[in-house]
Amino acid sequence: MHIKEAGIGEGISEVIVTTRSASGEPNAAPIGIITNEDENKYFVKLYKNSKTLSNVMETNKLAVNVTDDAVLFVKAAVGNLNEAHFSLFAGLPVLNEANSWIIFESALIKKNSESFLFQLTPIALKINRKEVKAINRGLNAVIEAAILATRYVITVDKREKEEIERMMEHYTNIVKKCGGRREKEAFGILHEKTSS
Ligand SMILES: Cc1cc2nc3c(=O)[nH]c(=O)nc-3n(C[C@H](O)[C@H](O)[C@H](O)COP(=O)(O)O)c2cc1C
Structure with missing residues (x-):
C-alpha cells in the first residue's frame, strides 16, 4: 500500500486520528504516527486517559x-469535531476534509505507566488530493502551540502553566507575522484555552 503517497513519511507525522467506540460514537484527536523507514513499520504511542486509546482498545482500528x-x-x-466532519468507511469514521486517509489495524505491543504502544498495519487507503505547499511558520507555530495547549489543560503544576503561557507568547508573534487566516483563527481558539 502506498503509505508514502498518502503523506506519511519518515519520522513522526502529525495527523488527525479518527476512531469509534464499541457503540459507534466517532472521535477525532491530533496524534503522531511514527514511521520506522528502514523496516517499513508504523507505530503509535497513545497516552492514557484519552478517548482515542479507549476506542482503539475496543475496536483494534484507527x-x-x-x-x-x-x-x-x-x-x-x-474538543471534538462535530458529526458533519465525519463520514464512514467500513464502519470507521474518516474526515471529509482530509487530503488522504489510511485505515490501520492496531496491535498492542508495549504498555507502560503512561502510555501504550501499538504497531499499525494498513488495510485501506484513499487519496483525495495532492497539494503542493511551501512551509508556513504560522502553521508550524499553531501545531507546537496545540501540543502545549493539550498539556496546559491537564497539568496542575503552576510553574509549568506559567512556562506554557510564556511559550504561547512566542508562538503568538510567529502566527501574527507569518500565518494566514486559518492559522490566525486556529490560534484564537487555542489562546482561549491557555489564558486563565
Ligand atoms: C500535534 C499533536 C500531536 C499529538 N500527538 C499525540 C500522540 O502521539 N499520542 C497521544 O496520546 N496524544 C497526542 N496528542 C495529544 C492528544 O491529541 C490529546 O491528548 C487529545 O486531547 C486526546 O483526545 P481524545 O481524548 O479525544 O482522544 C497530540 C496533540 C497534538 C496537538
Missing part, C-alpha cells in the same frame, strides 16, 4: 487523516 488545516487540528485538540 484512521489516520492527513491534513494541513490548522483549524481542524486545533478543534480536534481542544
Whole structure:
C-alpha cells in the first residue's frame, strides 16, 4: 500500500486520528504516527486517559487523516469535531476534509505507566488530493502551540502553566507575522484555552 503517497513519511507525522467506540460514537484527536523507514513499520504511542486509546482498545482500528488545516487540528485538540466532519468507511469514521486517509489495524505491543504502544498495519487507503505547499511558520507555530495547549489543560503544576503561557507568547508573534487566516483563527481558539 502506498503509505508514502498518502503523506506519511519518515519520522513522526502529525495527523488527525479518527476512531469509534464499541457503540459507534466517532472521535477525532491530533496524534503522531511514527514511521520506522528502514523496516517499513508504523507505530503509535497513545497516552492514557484519552478517548482515542479507549476506542482503539475496543475496536483494534484507527484512521489516520492527513491534513494541513490548522483549524481542524486545533478543534480536534481542544474538543471534538462535530458529526458533519465525519463520514464512514467500513464502519470507521474518516474526515471529509482530509487530503488522504489510511485505515490501520492496531496491535498492542508495549504498555507502560503512561502510555501504550501499538504497531499499525494498513488495510485501506484513499487519496483525495495532492497539494503542493511551501512551509508556513504560522502553521508550524499553531501545531507546537496545540501540543502545549493539550498539556496546559491537564497539568496542575503552576510553574509549568506559567512556562506554557510564556511559550504561547512566542508562538503568538510567529502566527501574527507569518500565518494566514486559518492559522490566525486556529490560534484564537487555542489562546482561549491557555489564558486563565
Ligand atoms: C500535534 C499533536 C500531536 C499529538 N500527538 C499525540 C500522540 O502521539 N499520542 C497521544 O496520546 N496524544 C497526542 N496528542 C495529544 C492528544 O491529541 C490529546 O491528548 C487529545 O486531547 C486526546 O483526545 P481524545 O481524548 O479525544 O482522544 C497530540 C496533540 C497534538 C496537538
